[in-house]
Amino acid sequence: DAGVIQSPRHEVTEMGQEVTLRCKPISGHNSLFWYRQTMMRGLELLIYFNNNVPIDDSGMPEDRFSAKMPNASFSTLKIQPSEPRDSAVYFCASSQDRKDTQYFGPGTRLTVL
Amino acid sequence: AQSVTQPDIHITVSEGASLELRCNYSYGATPYLFWYVQSPGQGLQLLLKYFSGDTLVQGIKGFEAEFKRSQSSFNLRKPSVHWSDAAEYFCAVGKNSGGSNYKLTFGKGTLLTVNP
Numbered sequence: 218d219a220g221v222i223q224s225p226r227h228e229v230t231e232m233g234q235e236v237t238l239r240c241k242p243i244s245g246h247n248s249l250f251w252y253r254q255t256m257m258r259g260l261e262l263l264i265y266f267n268n269n270v271p272i273d274d275s276g277m278p279e280d281r282f283s284a285k286m287p288n289a290s291f292s293t294l295k296i297q298p299s300e301p302r303d304s305a306v307y308f309c310a311s312s313q314d315r316k317d318t319q320y321f322g323p324g325t326r327l328t329v330l
Numbered sequence: 331a332q333s334v335t336q337p338d339i340h341i342t343v344s345e346g347a348s349l350e351l352r353c354n355y356s357y358g359a360t361p362y363l364f365w366y367v368q369s370p371g372q373g374l375q376l377l378l379k380y381f382s383g384d385t386l387v388q389g390i391k392g393f394e395a396e397f398k399r400s401q402s403s404f405n406l407r408k409p410s411v412h413w414s415d416a417a418e419y420f421c422a423v424g425k426n427s428g429g430s431n432y433k434l435t436f437g438k439g440t441l442l443t444v445n446p
Contacts, residue, residue, distance in 0.1 A: 323372060
């Protein structure tokens with residue numbers, strides 16, 4: 218089975234531009250997570266979806282960040298406008314149920330100049 | 331709130347030597363515990379997990395971990411390290427009940443270097 222798929226793998230953009238990160242969870246999984254990884258703060262949960270519904274977005278840093286899950290097989294994380302401090306690796310993970318093992322995608326390395 | 335401490339930021343071992351990576355957690359009840367490994371430029375791969383039952387857990391790639399409730403620890407061990415084990419290792423704790431039982435809290439990670 219294919220694992221969690223993320224695109225793009227690398228993104229370089231200029232400050233002020235809109236950035237959209239994409240995620241395809243493992244088929245049959247009903248929970249989806251977006252994380253951000255930085256040297257300073259480690260791995261942080263940004264938002265959690267269950268059955269396509271956002272349950273916990275308390276980790277979203279500010280209004281510039283938004284996430285959607287229009288169906289069970291696709292989710293996006295959007296940053297608009299992007300800032301240099303948003304530079305990080307963004308991971309998507311999915312699990313079969315809310316407290317089951319989370320399986321991570323390869324991540325998107327975002328650089329905002 | 332739960333928390334995880336990985337006291338060692340960086341560990342260097344020789345190939346063939348034994349390995350123990352430390353993990354201490356803070357949580358009011360019996361937690362779910364995980365070890366993940368991250369190779370450079372890759373996502374996190376699950377090594378092993380503890381939900382309940384036997385406190386000695388076997389994982390992939392020859393790793394094992396032991397849950398010690400009295401010490402609030404979940405240390406990762408391997409009897410003989412291979413050069414391919416060089417990576418960053420993350421311990422994580424989750425809640426086994428309650429409304430936020432989906433939430434994993436990760437440690438800051440331990441970077442493992444393996445000398446030939």
